[in-house]
Amino acid sequence: MCEALPMEIGVLGGTGPQGRGIAARLASVGHTVVIGSRDLAKAEQVVAELREQWGDRVAGLVPGDNDAATGAPVVVVATVADAAVPTVQAHADQLVGKNVVVIANGLTKEGRAFRPVMPEEGSIAEAVQGVVPGAHVTAGFHLIPAKSLGDLDHDLDTDIPVVGDDDDARTQVLDLVDSIPGLRGLDAGPLWNARGLEAFTATVLTINLRHKGEGSLRLSGIGPRRTPTASAPPTAPTTPTAGT
């Protein structure tokens, strides 16, 4: 499933908790990851901190400004929710044709509960697609806590549904997920299903507040994904061809 490895990945908003977590984890499995920031010095500092903490395990981390991060073929948008759309919009020209992976979700905490905050477009991922129609926008990694991703000694064990309208881009993110031990990518179809992923995050975080422990998503009973282009039956054609 992972023919395209190692990949080159840029992370917009790479110095925040989400960005650091996913960048460190992706680097630890052999990818080259540009940690992007509006402020190059900040990116350099974060990369230095992560190298001090994890040593050679994050050898693939490279600091950059946001322009450098958008130079990669796969660009993860790891800003806070409110900043996802404006950040992508500011780099729209460079993102045309790129696989833009939105991992943000909008929520607020009110008392003993989280509440989903969904944009007019339905989901943040769809709003991002709206400002850069020429990008292949995908979404995933919503339900895995940044601190679990970023703690490389923490064994992961969870399913990651991935959405996106472009089959190749979605498959690329599924492969990226599957390249991380303990994670399993699940093909959840078109970008519109980012609505379920983003909104369900508030549901799971609320469950975490109200139960002991911390939940990891598992869809039991699910087997391997079928290839997106498998509309033809996998068996031999029933009409025999001449000469066999």
Added chain:
Amino acid sequence: MCEALPMEIGVLGGTGPQGRGIAARLASVGHTVVIGSRDLAKAEQVVAELREQWGDRVAGLVPGDNDAATGAPVVVVATVADAAVPTVQAHADQLVGKNVVVIANGLTKEGRAFRPVMPEEGSIAEAVQGVVPGAHVTAGFHLIPAKSLGDLDHDLDTDIPVVGDDDDARTQVLDLVDSIPGLRGLDAGPLWNARGLEAFTATVLTINLRHKGEGSLRLSGIGPRRTPTASAPPTAPTTPTAGT
């Protein structure tokens, strides 16, 4: 957890696939369940069919019209998505003060994917609350297929997040879920989180289309629920009282 058992439950739209499934399963664990229909003769026919199929295991099933179903303290709304709001509205007066459990979710199938269809109010459950403000609206059972619920020989093994603004009503549904072997109720907080549950249903159904097998939700790492009123620490007060 199940002090209130057995419960008396009415099912609006009880003759459809969702209604038959949940009614048979609830009856099989000892609850009294009124299968409601606009047409009493139809309800009688469905109860007769279920008795023929399952015998004494569904002894607790009773046919009724929708007025009879709304006489129970817990009323499950098992109509198709579009009919949930008008059906509840037609019985609004009888539903004041009742625990109204909305299990519907809106979706369409488009090619190899399901798409969530969310009402203006955010979720069907919230729309139902809007037409009967005096009811304690809850929601759950979205992610479990009707045919799994209705096949009493099928062993269930899944988590059921439950939402609702009224603590007692939500706890009652959680107890109802926990009364069914193989199901575990998860406290997912206020009714607003029905958005995540309803939208995520399209996500899971799409994953089912694109992978072999059929997914059952599990949140691994989750322990027992804390009681909704547990704002005080469970340990003894740290200030010693006189006389001890």
